[in-house]
Amino acid sequence: MNASVEPDGRAVPADPSAPHTLSLHEQAAALAAGTLSGVELVQHALARIERLDPALNSVLCTDPERALARAADADAARARGEAGALCGLPLVHKDIFCTSGLPTTCGSRMLAGYRSPITATAVARLEAAGAITLGKANMDEFAMGSSGENSAFGATGNPWRAGTVPGGSSSGSAALIAARLAPLATATDTGGSIRQPAAFCGVTGIKPTYGRVSRYGMIAFASSFDQGGVIATTAQDCALALGAMAGLDANDATSSDADVPDWAAALGDPADGATRLDGLRIGVPEAFFGDGLDETVAVRVREALSTLAGLGATLVPVELPNQRFGIPAYYVIAPAEASSNLSRFDGVRFGHRCDDAVDLQDLYTRSRAEGFGAEVQRRILIGTHVLSAGYYDACYLRAQRVRRLIADDFERAFGSVDVIAGPTAPGVAFARGANSGDPVAMYLNDLYTVAANLCGLPAMSLPCGFAHGMPVGLQLIGRAFDEGTLLRTAHRYQQESDWHRWMPTGAILPDTSRART
Amino acid sequence: MLTDSDDIRAQVQGLASLAGLAVAPAAVDAIGRDLADVLALFEALNEAPIEGIEPMAHPLSSGLRLRDDVVIEGPSREALQAPAPAVQDGYFLVPRVID
Numbered sequence: 087m088n089a090s091v092e093p094d095g096r097a098v099p100a101d102p103s104a105p106h107t108l109s110l111h112e113q114a115a116a117l118a119a120g121t122l123s124g125v126e127l128v129q130h131a132l133a134r135i136e137r138l139d140p141a142l143n144s145v146l147c148t149d150p151e152r153a154l155a156r157a158a159d160a161d162a163a164r165a166r167g168e169a170g171a172l173c174g175l176p177l178v179h180k181d182i183f184c185t186s187g188l189p190t191t192c193g194s195r196m197l198a199g200y201r202s203p204i205t206a207t208a209v210a211r212l213e214a215a216g217a218i219t220l221g222k223a224n225m226d227e228f229a230m231g232s233s234g235e236n237s238a239f240g241a242t243g244n245p246w247r248a249g250t251v252p253g254g255s256s257s258g259s260a261a262l263i264a265a266r267l268a269p270l271a272t273a274t275d276t277g278g279s280i281r282q283p284a285a286f287c288g289v290t291g292i293k294p295t296y297g298r299v300s301r302y303g304m305i306a307f308a309s310s311f312d313q314g315g316v317i318a319t320t321a322q323d324c325a326l327a328l329g330a331m332a333g334l335d336a337n338d339a340t341s342s343d344a345d346v347p348d349w350a351a352a353l354g355d356p357a358d359g360a361t362r363l364d365g366l367r368i369g370v371p372e373a374f375f376g377d378g379l380d381e382t383v384a385v386r387v388r389e390a391l392s393t394l395a396g397l398g399a400t401l402v403p404v405e406l407p408n409q410r411f412g413i414p415a416y417y418v419i420a421p422a423e424a425s426s427n428l429s430r431f432d433g434v435r436f437g438h439r440c441d442d443a444v445d446l447q448d449l450y451t452r453s454r455a456e457g458f459g460a461e462v463q464r465r466i467l468i469g470t471h472v473l474s475a476g477y478y479d480a481c482y483l484r485a486q487r488v489r490r491l492i493a494d495d496f497e498r499a500f501g502s503v504d505v506i507a508g509p510t511a512p513g514v515a516f517a518r519g520a521n522s523g524d525p526v527a528m529y530l531n532d533l534y535t536v537a538a539n540l541c542g543l544p545a546m547s548l549p550c551g552f553a554h555g556m557p558v559g560l561q562l563i564g565r566a567f568d569e570g571t572l573l574r575t576a577h578r579y580q581q582e583s584d585w586h587r588w589m590p591t592g593a594i595l596p597d598t599s600r601a602r603t
Numbered sequence: 604m605l606t607d608s609d610d611i612r613a614q615v616q617g618l619a620s621l622a623g624l625a626v627a628p629a630a631v632d633a634i635g636r637d638l639a640d641v642l643a644l645f646e647a648l649n650e651a652p653i654e655g656i657e658p659m660a661h662p663l664s665s666g667l668r669l670r671d672d673v674v675i676e677g678p679s680r681e682a683l684q685a686p687a688p689a690v691q692d693g694y695f696l697v698p699r700v701i702d
Contacts, residue, residue, distance in 0.1 A: 203682040296662045310661045336675075339667045414645045425622060432623065434697055439688065446700040451625035463624055467615075467634070468641055470622040481645060486658035488651045493659060526640050542662025566662075 091555035094247060094592030097584045105130045106266035107589075110175060110323035111350075113269055117164065117174050124157040124164070124174025128218050131176045131268045135220065138265055138595055142243045144258040145267065146181055148221030149188055156218050163216065171330055171350075173216030177270040180259050181222040182229055183209050183314070184303040188219070192305045193227040193237040193255075196437040196457030206303025207335045208272060208314045215330035223258030223271055227459045228428065229279055229307045231255050232531035235522055236461045243518075244287060245590040246556055250515040253283030253531075259317045260287040264557075265595055270318045270327050274304060276311045277416055278511075278535025281547035284317050285510035285559020288549040288588055290576065291317040292324045295567045296542030297342035299328075300335035308423035309340075311416075311539040320586050321548060321576035325349035328569065344567050352570055353577045363578050364398035366571070367503040373409035374508030374534055382553035387509045390550035390560045390579065394507070397578050404499040404506065408491045409537065415492065416536035417529055418472050418485035424462075425469025431457060464525060493541040500565050505575055509534055510547040510559030534561060544569045548576045549585040557588075611635035 101107045102116060105127055116122040132150050139145050153176070160174035184190045184202035191197045205213075213219060226236040234242035234257025242257040244250040245265040252261040256273035260283030263271055273280040275293035284291030292315045299314035306312060316327045329349050335341040354360025370391060375384055395401050431437035433453025440456050443449030458466070472481040499506060512533050521528040538545035543566055547559035560579070564572040580586050589595075615635045619626040626634060677683075680693060689696035 201686055203678040203685060336670055339670070340663060342663075343668070408651065411648060411651045414647050417641065418645055418648070429623065439698075443698060443700055448625075449698065449700055450623050451619075454623055455625040455627075458624075464634070464637060464641070466622045466624060467618050467638060470618050471638070471642070472645075474618075474621060481648075483658050484648050484651070484653060485645075486660060487653035487656040488648055490656050490659035491651060491653065493662070524640075525637050526644055529641070529644070540662075 093552040093555045093557070093588065095588050095590040097587040098589045099587070106134055108269070109320050110269040110318050111320065111326060113175055114172070114326070118169070124160040124218060125154060127174060128153050128157040128176050128220065131220055134267045139262070139267060142245060142261050142265060143240050144224055144242050144261040144265070145178060146191065146222045146224050146239055146258070147189055152187060153218050153220050160216050160218060170214065170216035171326065172212060174218065175216070175270065176218045176220050176268050177212065177272065178220050178223045178259065178262055178268050179209055179272045180256055180274055181225055182274050182305050183272055184305070185209055185219065185222065188222055190222070190305070191239065192229070193225040193239065194457065194459065194462070195238040196431050198238070198438065202303070204303050207300035207337060208304065208331045211331050212272070212327065217270070217330070220268055223256070223262060225258055226255035226461070228305070228424070228462050229255040229274055229276055230424070230461050230465055232278070232282055232528050233521065234258070234261070234283070235518060236459055238459055241518060244515045245595050246288065246515065247592065249518055250556065251286065251518055253286035253511070253515060255279040256283050256291070256317060260284050260289055260291065263287065263289040263317050263319060264590060266589060270316060270323060272314065273317045274312060274314050275539065276307050277420060277539050278532045280315045280317060281510045281535050281545060281559065281561060282531055284547040286515040286557065288557030288585070289317055289319055290321055290324055290546065290548045290586060291315060292328060292546040292569065292572065293538065293544065294328060294332060294569050295342070295544045297340055298332045298544070298567070298569070300338040300341045302335055302337035306427040308420040309427060310423060311420055320580055321546070321573050322350065322353055322580070324546070325353060325573045325577070342567070347570055349570055349573050353574060356581060361578065361581055362398045363394060363575060366399040366505065366575065367402050368394055368399050369404035369499050369503030369506040370401050371404050371406040371409065371499070371506060371508060373406045378512045378530065378533060379509060380513040380553060383509055383513060383558050386551040386553055386558040387560055391507060393582055394575065394579060397582060399575070402503050404503055406495045406499060406537070408488065408495050411488045412492060412536045412540060413529060413533060415485040415488040416532065416540060417468070418481055419489065421465040421469035422473050422482055423469070425466045425473065428462070428466055433457070461525070489540045492537055496537070496541050496543060504565070504571055506563040508561055510561040511535070514553050514556035514558060538563050542566060544572055546572050546576055548579065549588065550583070551585055611639065
């Protein structure tokens with residue numbers, strides 16, 4: 087790849103006459119000021135999805151009638167002085183979240199046509215805050231994938247360059263935010279599925295601490311890793327949305343009862359001098375800058391660290407001696423949990439059922455083989471292997487011990503720093519098909535992201551420039567339940583830089599920045 | 604760990620059977636190769652200094668919380684049965700698989 091290739095896009099200033107150029111926060115301000123209505127925002131977003139998404143395949147379904155009716159209700163609520171934090175703001179949900187009014191497929195043929203009787207708590211809370219669900223976002227099947235190529239409903243494209251992948255598994259969520267089809271999307275992160283696609287698409291995403299966001303109604307992949315979060319264009323937007331989603335839920339015994347701070351308000355006002363990071367200690371692990379990292383990506387990440395230092399933060403070297411064991415530990419434990427979780431899809435209790443079964447075993451095994459794609463089947467086989475007699479101790483328990491080693495490394499590091507920073511992914515978005523015949527090469531995309539999932543720590547990715555003409559993500563990892571420091575660090579960086587304002591304007595999104603669809 | 608190539612076909616079929624997956628005979632070799640690559644990745648774990656380290660099953664140290672032992676309303680039977688291919692008198696109908 088040529089490091090000097092220029093990105094096919096530019097920094098686009100907020101233009102109220104083209105609502106998609108406004109961040110979620112800016113759209114909220116326009117609604118509050120009465121210069122835009124919820125109905126107008128929803129119409130604009132639906133029109134952009136209809137016009138631009140055929141080239142991306144980031145959205146699986148929409149329900150315009152329902153969305154417009156709810157937008158009208160939101161506008162009426164606002165007129166009565168009853169606007170919630172997200173009143174009238176449009177969003178798209180990753181198709182892993184159950185929604186009783188819309189299909190839920192999890193990107194799998196197994197669940198084609200499924201309509202859940204329940205709505206995920208995360209979705210219900212965002213809607214209770216006034217957000218308007220436009221539809222569902224494409225994803226790698228059962229959230230297994232790092233490229234958006236594993237959806238049963240077709241691969242998603244990266245709006246920055248035709249023929250490149252958007253990352254995964256929250257492929258649709260990241261791509262649709264990059265293309266400014268909507269200002270906010272929900273997403274989930276089991277091994278990097280929010281952060282890596284956010285990095286590949288040049289947008290901002292946060293995976294909160296394990297337990298912050300209820301997993302009720304979020305289809306399970308690996309239950310000790312899965313965590314819901316959001317993707318938007320800015321950290322400020324993530325703070326606003328996360329505040330509405332997070333908190334204790336009686337329907338999820340692993341949801342945390344920790345207080346949910348007002349993250350958006352805590353970001354402060356630049357007019358009051360809230361622009362600096364004095365006193366913040368940022369840990370920089372050299373283990374995140376070793377073999378496998380693209381050189382230009384490393385340059386961009388180090389430039390971002392210099393910007394943070396310029397805002398008053400202190401950069402502190404930290405040791406993560408067991409970092410190199412993260413990928414193998416993760417790819418033992420997560421498939422083990424997946425093989426157990428996905429056993430419910432047997433053609434009887436849940437999911438696709440094969441025709442003309444000759445006996446019960448045939449019904450189970452053929453339904454599963456027909457319903458699951460190749461990567462999901464591979465992970466089920468890996469999980470079955472590591473849990474089988476003879477390998478359980480040598481493989482599964484060993485990986486769980488390594489998991490604790492890695493968690494101990496982070497705990498030690500957080501004794502001397504407040505946040506840990508590095509690249510989100512070892513490279514930029516690659517060409518479609520480039521890694522699809524090599525599962526190990528695909529898994530190595532998660533080199534820097536799995537540690538936060540193994541340890542349950544909050545982490546985010548934000549855009550910090552371009553390499554080879556494609557976006558680069560800066561990853562920030564925080565202490566458990568300290569999303570506030572991550573969001574503040576990211577927000578200060580975005581006050582100082584304009585990478586989050588860059589929009590793709592190339593062939594895949596014809597004059598997207600100027601058009602008033 | 605799927606390293607004995609003579610054995611791979613039998614191991615893939617055995618795993619598929621445990622996993623409840625039907626594997627087409629033509630696909631067994633490719634699946635075996637990919638699995639062998641992935642399992643080779645795990646050998647690095649043998650170098651980790653895990654002596655005396657307790658396994659970590661979950662990131663939450665606080666343990667699971669119990670809810671009050673009271674009746675709560677879930678979705679109705681009608682709502683729960685709505686996605687089923689066939690129901691009758693409140694029962695799920697499934698294909699006859701035992702004669």
